Amino acid sequence: MKRVCMTLLSFALVLALAIAAQAGPVLKMATTTSTDNTGLLGEYIVPQFKKDTGIEIQYVAKGTGAALKMAEDCNVDVVLVHAPAAEKAYVDKGVLMDRTEVMYNDFVIIGPESDPAGIKGMSVTDALKTIAAKKAPFISRGDNSGTHKKELALWKSAEMPVPDKESWYVSGGQKMIATIIMAEEKNGYTMTDRGTYIKYADTKGGNPALKVMVEGDKVLFNQYSVLAVNPAHCKDAQYDLAKKFTAWMASPEVQKAIGDFKLLGKQLFIPNAKK
Known part of the structure; x- marks a missing residue:
């Protein structure tokens, strides 16, 4: 019986080692909700990276603030986020390193097609002042995400x-798609990145209730970057991965594939890694 038990134990150990070897390396990543909501992450980045490198990505999609905190707490190896000022602060603190710009899109203010506040075509500043003056419902992410950080900067x-x-300003504390749906239900306005808006429009058959009201202002530029967790800050960070x-x-x-990723015939992200 003892010999049988030892044989079974040895077999179990060999099997466990074989499974571990087959599993291969795993990269832990925190990213923003827009890369996930749009489908870019799940439909292209994760499976293609595994195919090209043999490295599996395990990711959590949160607001950029929460993603950066996960890096600080040593819970991930890399981040893909879109809040440049916050990213640079974490680099200065020694939490992150090797900031690499990889793609961008822009932010837009969206609202009901009837545009009850009359902001269509205005500058961002005039639109926000008009929304406030008319007390039109405005739904904020309210979650310290990159989009929320940008919105706060625009009020400033x-x-x-x-x-x-x-009372007209609602801090939803929700991810972007949920925030858009909340604005739709309240016949109000919100701010989103264009990629997520296109995804929302796609789920509505190309005819969403909320339309783009404010766009094109240079302050609405939205840069996405990859940053590695500094192994000097987190000793177990898989810097090589x-x-x-x-x-x-x-x-x-990959830059070409990002540019080719479209919904409704529209480009969600524009690649801009330095050559």
């Missing part, structure tokens, strides 16, 4: 306090 640039005590992911995202083949 409009020389207005964030109206978070006003993070470097491979960064180089892969910036490669000509």
Whole structure:
């Protein structure tokens, strides 16, 4: 009986080692909800990176603020986010390194087709002032995401306090698609990145209830970057895997694939890795 038990134990150990070897390396990543909501992450990046490198990506999609905190807490090896000022602050703190710009899109303010506040075609500053003056419902992400950080910066640039005590201003604390749906239900306005808006429009058969009201202002530029967790900050950070992911995202083949990723015939992200 003892010999049988030892044989079974040995077999179990060999099997476990074989499964572990077959599983291969795993890169842990925190990213923003827009890369996930649009489908770019799940439909292209994750499976193609595994196919090209043999490295599996395990990811969590959160607001950029939460993604950066996961890096600080040593819970991930790499981040793919879109809040440049916050990213650079984490680099300065020694949490992140090797910031590499890989793609961009832009932010847009969307609202009901009837445009009850009359903001269509306005500058961002004029639109925000008009929404506030008319007390039109505005749904904020309210979650410290990259989009939320940008929204707060836009109120500041409009020389207005964030109206978070006003009844017409709703801090949803939700991801982007959920925030858009909330704005739709309240016949109000919100701000989103264009990629997520196109995804939302696609789920509505190309005819969404909320339309783009404000766009094209240079302050609405939305840069996405990859940053590796600094192994000097997190001793177990898999820096080599993070470097491979960064180089892969910036490669000509992947940059082309990002540019080719479309819904409703529209480009969701524009590649811009430095050559």
